[in-house]
Amino acid sequence: MDLRNQSAVVTGGASGMGAVTASALAARGARVAVLDINQTAAQDKADEFGGVGIACDVADAESAASAVERVVAEIGPPRVVVNCAGIALAGRIIGRDGPHDLGQYQKVINVNLIGTFNVLRLTAATMSELDLIGDSGGRGVIINTASVAAYDGQIGQAAYSSSKGGVVALTLPAARELARFGIRVMTIAPGLIKTPMLSGLPKEVQESLADQVPFPPRLGEPEEYASLVEHIIDNEMLNGEVIRLDGAIRMQPK
Numbered sequence: 407m408d409l410r411n412q413s414a415v416v417t418g419g420a421s422g423m424g425a426v427t428a429s430a431l432a433a434r435g436a437r438v439a440v441l442d443i444n445q446t447a448a449q450d451k452a453d454e455f456g457g458v459g460i461a462c463d464v465a466d467a468e469s470a471a472s473a474v475e476r477v478v479a480e481i482g483p484p485r486v487v488v489n490c491a492g493i494a495l496a497g498r499i500i501g502r503d504g505p506h507d508l509g510q511y512q513k514v515i516n517v518n519l520i521g522t523f524n525v526l527r528l529t530a531a532t533m534s535e536l537d538l539i540g541d542s543g544g545r546g547v548i549i550n551t552a553s554v555a556a557y558d559g560q561i562g563q564a565a566y567s568s569s570k571g572g573v574v575a576l577t578l579p580a581a582r583e584l585a586r587f588g589i590r591v592m593t594i595a596p597g598l599i600k601t602p603m604l605s606g607l608p609k610e611v612q613e614s615l616a617d618q619v620p621f622p623p624r625l626g627e628p629e630e631y632a633s634l635v636e637h638i639i640d641n642e643m644l645n646g647e648v649i650r651l652d653g654a655i656r657m658q659p660k
């Protein structure tokens with residue numbers, strides 16, 4: 407897709423994979439809106455490439471609706487939406503202090519799963535009003551971010567894996583339903599990617615995680631995620647599928 411002057415939205419675009427993806431789309435000429443709960447970081451990122459930074463809690467109906475309204479007003483309905491906003495909270499079902507905190511579980515589901523669906527539903531509605539473009543006459547593409555934890559969740563990842571499993575399961579029905587509007591829906595399931603979410607871990611833990619990746623035996627780079635996003639945008643046959651981006655890692659129970 408020729409992205410020049412097309413509108414693109416990246417949630418969680420202030421940090422990590424979202425931030426690198428926002429810059430990559432802007433470098434291809436897209437007008438990019440960075441939506442993030444961290445308003446200052448969203449604005450700073452958008453300022454790097456002349457984009458729009460918008461404070462948005464993806465899990466909140468009103469916050470996301472007003473953010474998408476701003477996107478439409480300032481850069482037009484998006485042709486590309488990349489859902490990167492997410493949080494990782496670990497906790498055992500039976501922890502040292504008793505059963506898993508239900509509020510924590512709900513929070514992870516709210517941000518990672520409901521937040522993804524919230525942005526998908528709102529942006530799909532505005533995307534459906536765009537003109538048809540491209541060889542196959544489509545309108546655009548929505549790319550979600552799951553995790554390999556959707557498939558091989560570790561001990562302590564009950565909440566996170568549940569939320570990402572929901573994103574995986576959302577992909578096909580959303581692609582099927584939005585097909586009549588010429589909107590594709592894809593999901594990327596990253597393995598271990600070097601972002602602030604992972605770099606908070608002690609260096610030894612990072613090294614031991616990297617050693618578990620069959621090949622290449624290292625953490626992934628956020629640029630490798632952004633490059634897959636670009637390929638998905640450009641390859642119209644990719645639809646309704648989840649792609650693991652993980653160097654063949656299959657995470658162990660712990």
Ligand SMILES: NC(=O)c1ccc[n+]([C@@H]2O[C@H](COP(=O)([O-])OP(=O)(O)OC[C@H]3O[C@@H](n4cnc5c(N)ncnc54)[C@H](O)[C@@H]3O)[C@@H](O)[C@H]2O)c1
Binds near residue numbers: 417443
């Ligand atoms: N880093 C990894 O190894 C890895 C692996 C698998 C999946 N993922 C997933 O990839 C996505 C991006 O992760 P990352 O590693 O770049 O993380 P990150 O922490 O660097 O970036 C996440 C961004 O999401 C924003 N955010 C958090 N809650 C939000 C909310 N309610 N509304 C709007 N924005 C919110 C944060 O402010 C942050 O800018 C996440 O969904 C994460 O679960 C990451």
